[in-house]
Amino acid sequence: MWRSAFATWLLPIALAIGPAAGIAAAAAPEDEADPGPVIPQLPGDPAAPEAPVDEPPPVLPFDPEALPPDEAVPEVPEQIPDVEVPDEVEITDVTEGEGPEAQKGDFALVHLVGRVREGPRIEDTREEGRPRTLRIGHHRAIEGLNEGLLGMRAGGRRELVIPQDKAFGREGLPHMGIPPGAVLEYEVEMIELHPGIRRERRQEGVGDAAVRGDLVSIRFRATFTGAGGQEVTLSSGDEPQVVALGYGRALLGIEEGLEGVKAGERVTLKLDPRLAFGVSGLAGVVPENARAEYDIEVLNVEPGVIWQIEEEGSGDTIQPGDEIRVHVTVMRKEDEGKVASTFDGQGPLRLEFDEDWEPFPSLFLAMDGMKPGEVRLATIAAPFAFASRGYGEIIPPDTDLLYRIELVED
Numbered sequence: 001m002w003r004s005a006f007a008t009w010l011l012p013i014a015l016a017i018g019p020a021a022g023i024a025a026a027a028a029p030e031d032e033a034d035p036g037p038v039i040p041q042l043p044g045d046p047a048a049p050e051a052p053v054d055e056p057p058p059v060l061p062f063d064p065e066a067l068p069p070d071e072a073v074p075e076v077p078e079q080i081p082d083v084e085v086p087d088e089v090e091i092t093d094v095t096e097g098e099g100p101e102a103q104k105g106d107f108a109l110v111h112l113v114g115r116v117r118e119g120p121r122i123e124d125t126r127e128e129g130r131p132r133t134l135r136i137g138h139h140r141a142i143e144g145l146n147e148g149l150l151g152m153r154a155g156g157r158r159e160l161v162i163p164q165d166k167a168f169g170r171e172g173l174p175h176m177g178i179p180p181g182a183v184l185e186y187e188v189e190m191i192e193l194h195p196g197i198r199r200e201r202r203q204e205g206v207g208d209a210a211v212r213g214d215l216v217s218i219r220f221r222a223t224f225t226g227a228g229g230q231e232v233t234l235s236s237g238d239e240p241q242v243v244a245l246g247y248g249r250a251l252l253g254i255e256e257g258l259e260g261v262k263a264g265e266r267v268t269l270k271l272d273p274r275l276a277f278g279v280s281g282l283a284g285v286v287p288e289n290a291r292a293e294y295d296i297e298v299l300n301v302e303p304g305v306i307w308q309i310e311e312e313g314s315g316d317t318i319q320p321g322d323e324i325r326v327h328v329t330v331m332r333k334e335d336e337g338k339v340a341s342t343f344d345g346q347g348p349l350r351l352e353f354d355e356d357w358e359p360f361p362s363l364f365l366a367m368d369g370m371k372p373g374e375v376r377l378a379t380i381a382a383p384f385a386f387a388s389r390g391y392g393e394i395i396p397p398d399t400d401l402l403y404r405i406e407l408v409e410d
Contacts, residue, residue, distance in 0.1 A: 088166075089148050089161065089163070089166055090160065091159075092160075094159060095156050095157040096156055097152060097154055097155040097156025097157075098153055098154060099155075099193065100153065101151045101152070102136055105136065105138075105256065106135070106136050106195055106196045107133060107136075107195075108133070108135075108152070109132070109190075109193075110125075110189060111126050111132075112125050112131075112132060113186065114185070114186045114187075115184070116183070117184065122178060122184075136150060136196075137150075143166040144162030144167050144184070148160040148162070148186065152193070153193065154191070154192055155190065157188065157189045157190075158188045159185070159186070159188075161183065161184075162184040162186065164182060167183070167184045195270070195272060196272050196275055197269060197271055197272070197275060199268070202266040204262075204265060209259075209261065210259055210260060210298075210301045211245065212259065213246055213303065213384075214245050214301055214303055215302050215304040216261065217300040217301075218240065218241050218297060218299060219235075219236050219238075220235065220294050220297070222292055222294045223292070223293045224281075224287060224292050225292075226281070226289065226290045227289045232285065232290075240299050240300075244383040245258060246305075246365050248361050251271075251275065251292075253272070253275030254271075257269040257271070257294070258296075265297075266295075268293065269294040271293070272291065273292070304383060305365040305378060305379070306378065306379050307379070308376065310376065311375035312373075312374060313372050313374030313407060314372065314373055315409075316371070317370065318371070321353065321354070322352070323350070323351075323352055323353075325348040325351075326349050326351060327341075327343060327349075327405070327406040327408065328349065328405055329343060329403070329404040330402070330403055331402040331404070332402070333399070333400040334399065334400070361384075362384040362385065366380065370405070372407055372408070374406075374407050375404070375407075376404070377402060377403070377404050377405075378405060379401075379402060380401040382397075382399055
């Protein structure tokens with residue numbers, strides 16, 4: 001949908017932003033030749049590692065077309081029976097488990113049995129013979145299940161009652177047997193728990209805490225430990241590395257781990273392999289399935305995506321998942337020379353507002369909190385655009401851009 005809209009509007013620019021854009025950070029093994037980019041990882045770069053370990057299909061909603069042909073979807077009443085509806089997720093610990101408590105961002109291997117209260121069963125991983133791997137607090141599971149997993153320990157069992165607002169809302173998922181306004185009940189067993197990111201602050205910083213849309217300048221020393229115990233140490237050297245938070249060009253664990261840091265701070269990040277170089281590692285440099293430990297000095301934090309409102313909007317602010325229509329004009333900041341605009345005959349882009357937008361995550365950052373009818377002028381720092389590469393004569397290297405954005409009212 002939105003991909004085709006971008007393709008017909010800024011295809012050449014979209015292609016240029018792909019593997020070649022972003023910051024070109026060189027982190028070399030100590031006393032060895034430069035292995036290529038380590039921070040950030042550039043998707044599509046031939047030197048970049050393969051994607052992290054594939055996860056099982058998401059925990060609800062499922063793709064109805066993925067159901068086996070002989071598996072019938074249960075009949076769904078037009079509305080749920082008259083049952084007591086909780087205001088919050090109700091948690092009952094059946095077995096406590098052992099070890100550290102689950103935190104947001106951790107990886108959990110779980111068995112799930114889910115059902116509609118006073119209704120049909122909707123999920124049973126035991127019956128399927130395949131437990132699910134979930135990253136707690138992320139969108140592959142419904143909000144109430146994410147909330148119910150927090151604080152669990154390996155070997156623990158819980159019973160959850162999840163209200164509609166933290167499940168599938170007033171609409172439900174009738175095609176999956178979940179009626180409108182359904183309250184869900186889950187039995188959860190946490191088989192394994194693996195920390196995603198652990199952060200240790202070794203020196204306090206000053207100033208504003210880094211958020212998505214900021215540029216964070218760092219120096220680092222990283223140690224990667226493979227499954228067999230082999231270690232490799234890499235460092236940034238004397239040249240500061242710039243990470244554009246929220247742009248998706250750095251290792252996921254680095255981007256997430258740097259949120260909230262301040263200038264002058266020293267921090268240690270310990271990353272699960274899935275948030276570093278994954279099961280494949282980095283050929284000839286980082287071992288397969290390697291845990292990562294980064295010792296980081298934060299040199300500076302500054303805004304990379306900022307905006308001012310030119311015309312106020314009205315109504316509710318847009319949320320991820322909303323279907324929107326938006327006009328965008330892209331200009332060079334230096335001379336306000338126009339690069340492209342949806343006003344040049346195409347009409348507004350029709351998109352689903354999504355933080356995973358590729359190849360323009362900076363547009364998502366610039367539209368945060370917009371209301372229908374609002375017009376913004378956003379300044380996009382070069383690392384969030386074409387960085388040192390530029391784009392031919394249209395966009396010189398290291399060029400800041402301007403986005404004039406109008407969220408069209410329905």
